[in-house]
Amino acid sequence: MRVIDAHIHIGKWSKIFFEYGSTVGQAVSVMKSSGIEAALCMPTDATSNEVLFSLSRESCGFKFYYNAWIDPSDKNLDDFLERNINEISAFKIHPSIQRLKITDAAYDKYLRLASDTGKIIVVHCGRWQEMAGYKFPLEAALKYPALKIILAHMGGDQPSLYLECAEEVRDIKYKNVYLGTESVREFYFMNLAVKKAGAEKVIFGSDYNLGLPLTYIPIVESLDISNEEKELIFSGNILKLISS
Ligand SMILES: [Zn+2]
Numbered sequence: 001m002r003v004i005d006a007h008i009h010i011g012k013w014s015k016i017f018f019e020y021g022s023t024v025g026q027a028v029s030v031m032k033s034s035g036i037e038a039a040l041c042m043p044t045d046a047t048s049n050e051v052l053f054s055l056s057r058e059s060c061g062f063k064f065y066y067n068a069w070i071d072p073s074d075k076n077l078d079d080f081l082e083r084n085i086n087e088i089s090a091f092k093i094h095p096s097i098q099r100l101k102i103t104d105a106a107y108d109k110y111l112r113l114a115s116d117t118g119k120i121i122v123v124h125c126g127r128w129q130e131m132a133g134y135k136f137p138l139e140a141a142l143k144y145p146a147l148k149i150i151l152a153h154m155g156g157d158q159p160s161l162y163l164e165c166a167e168e169v170r171d172i173k174y175k176n177v178y179l180g181t182e183s184v185r186e187f188y189f190m191n192l193a194v195k196k197a198g199a200e201k202v203i204f205g206s207d208y209n210l211g212l213p214l215t216y217i218p219i220v221e222s223l224d225i226s227n228e229e230k231e232l233i234f235s236g237n238i239l240k241l242i243s244s
Pocket of ligand 1: 007009
């Protein structure tokens with residue numbers, strides 16, 4: 001079965017993760033030993049797009065798709081996006097780290113750009129409901145119906161949140177909204193969420209360099225769905241989004 005890891009970080013974190021970091025070489029080695037054929041990679045909060053983008057372009061015998069970290073206060077961001085837009089597959093928005101809701105005006109031009117150019121938005125969704133609740137990206141989805149949005153951590157990294165979210169994203173008005181599995185470990189509840197949302201809405205990710213693919217691959221393998229549906233989660237859905 002083809003496996004693409006749709007959510008990995010490379011580089012060094014700020015103090016939020018004790019300045020821990022990993023290199024492109026380390027990422028390639030973990031991806032390969034986990035049986036992963038390609039990854040959608042993004043920097044960390046303390047690594048620049050410029051640095052990771054060029055490193056991830058160097059031939060390392062592994063396919064990286066690039067996910068640009070969107071910090072609206074980054075003065076180099078617009079220039080970086082303009083120069084590299086054709087080689088960027090996605091934009092990462094992290095409301096909790098940036099202290100900005102995805103519906104904040106500062107993100108608006110990036111959502112519009114993503115919508116116009118077919119880039120995927122990967123948005124961190126967490127337990128901090130006032131800032132990173134999944135309701136805000138759903139609002140953005142209504143404003144930009146063509147926007148492809150992956151709600152990371154299945155919309156909230158907690159069964160009570162992601163079960164509710166899985167129910168909501170079934171609605172046809174959210175047809176371009178997906179759930180990313182990164183860091184979700186409650187296999188029983190993930191199974192319920194996948195049954196609610198449908199496997200065609202779910203995308204595998206590991207959250208490497210914080211998580212390991214081999215921690216999370218068995219959870220998707222354990223789901224009570226067909227092999228074809230597992231393949232959609234492991235690679236089919238993300239490949240479709242990247243190429244559309
Ligand atoms: Zn992440």
